Amino acid sequence: xxxxxQVELVAADRTVWSGEATMxxxxxVEGDVGVLRGHxxxxxxxxxxxxxxxxxxxxxxxxxxxxxxxxxANDRVSILSERxxxxxxxxxxxxxxxxxxARSGELDVPDETERRIRLAEARIRAVEKAS
Amino acid sequence: xxxxxxxxxxxIKSTESMKKITRAMELIAAxxxxxxxxxxxxxxxxxxxxxRAVSAVATFSNVDHPLTREEENPKRAAVLVVTSDRxxxxxxxxxxxxxAERLAERLREEGKEIDWYITGRKGEAYFKxxxxxxxxxxxxxxxxxxYDVAAEIGHALIESFLKEQGEDGDVDEVHVxxxxxxxxxxxxxxxxxxxxxxxxxxxxxxxxxxxxxSEVLPLYExxxxxxxxxxxxxxxxxxxxxxxxxxxxxxxELAARQKAMKSATDNADELIKKYTRIANQARQxxxxxxxxxxxxxxxxxxxxxxxxx
Numbered sequence: 497x498x499x500x501x502q503v504e505l506v507a508a509d510r511t512v513w514s515g516e517a518t519m520x521x522x523x524x525v526e527g528d529v530g531v532l533r534g535h536x537x538x539x540x541x542x543x544x545x546x547x548x549x550x551x552x553x554x555x556x557x558x559x560x561x562x563x564x565x566x567x568x569a570n571d572r573v574s575i576l577s578e579r580x581x582x583x584x585x586x587x588x589x590x591x592x593x594x595x596x597x598a599r600s601g602e603l604d605v606p607d608e609t610e611r612r613i614r615l616a617e618a619r620i621r622a623v624e625k626a627s
Numbered sequence: 628x629x630x631x632x633x634x635x636x637x638x639i640k641s642t643e644s645m646k647k648i649t650r651a652m653e654l655i656a657a658x659x660x661x662x663x664x665x666x667x668x669x670x671x672x673x674x675x676x677x678x679r680a681v682s683a684v685a686t687f688s689n690v691d692h693p694l695t696r697e698e699e700n701p702k703r704a705a706v707l708v709v710t711s712d713r714x715x716x717x718x719x720x721x722x723x724x725x726x727a728e729r730l731a732e733r734l735r736e737e738g739k740e741i742d743w744y745i746t747g748r749k750g751e752a753y754f755k756x757x758x759x760x761x762x763x764x765x766x767x768x769x770x771x772x773x774y775d776v777a778a779e780i781g782h783a784l785i786e787s788f789l790k791e792q793g794e795d796g797d798v799d800e801v802h803v804x805x806x807x808x809x810x811x812x813x814x815x816x817x818x819x820x821x822x823x824x825x826x827x828x829x830x831x832x833x834x835x836x837x838x839x840x841s842e843v844l845p846l847y848e849x850x851x852x853x854x855x856x857x858x859x860x861x862x863x864x865x866x867x868x869x870x871x872x873x874x875x876x877x878x879x880e881l882a883a884r885q886k887a888m889k890s891a892t893d894n895a896d897e898l899i900k901k902y903t904r905i906a907n908q909a910r911q912x913x914x915x916x917x918x919x920x921x922x923x924x925x926x927x928x929x930x931x932x933x934x935x936x
Contacts, residue, residue, distance in 0.1 A: 508774040540850035
């Protein structure tokens, strides 16, 4: 286990993915961050974006998160996000529809609208990246 | 006699069909508990990681956050009562409500007014019947709460908590009353203070096990800053605590329902046994009477014949 990162991607009501990985790429509020083995302990805020987890056998797990946290310590990486989903679980058409709905400005809360747009975009991007 | 025999038989029949219903409800509740427990288990990793993160930030920075700040002289407290949507769960809802009343009593003694927040139709009905004001009610999810609901409740509570004193709808403390699921046999109503948060450690009743005492927390770097991380963490922590309470309440509700339905089924069994006995007695009494009537009739005939000869 010492050679790899132990990664846990958890949503509020379930563990979305967990296992060993060689690298994790996520987008924090300050920009993209890549985590390799031996990374310094870190706790940072994520934005609505795509998270990539490079598995040991070379496959890449792609997921979309809606904010949340990335915590790294002793080669353990936990990504906490209330509603994180794997790319394979995303329904692209639904995400597109949500994006349309959010863009049409049906909500009069600008922050929330923007958040929804980012989330929908992240989901679509996750699917595109995975395919 | 014959009439009452028919009555008893009808009663036996209706008790039997009632027994079928309660038995079915018992089985349904039993199968749902397993699901509810699985959901609670699935939510555990998130709560655990969140608790770790919160204690990490709390350890390495001076926590001064609106959500952890104690008001100097608290005047108003919000109480969230988690009840069920449906009855037929024994004393489940009434014992939560009793616990809530006890808490309210204590808070009133401390000179605080109370804003009620309710989840579940039973609680709603309880307050409506007594025409007591309720700030907000959420219903329709008591046996399988989703995280979205917890997030919404958390949002509403945090919002009122963050208001300044004197503002409309401001509260200085937030308490939650829910039923803890100890085992299939025991569920206990519990009251915990949710806000202001005590971040130091997951207190009893917290969602996650605390990180082992021997485990030294690494020196984290916070991005962008400890304050910002805390800002994002705490509301989620609150929501996850509420979610935990809802999940526990759901499991407790189902367990209480299973227990109630089991004893209802047992009672129906007893009743059927009792009525069957009475019905048999009535049947025997009827037969005996008929026989004695016939014998009496024959004797009278014989006497009359003897007299005429």
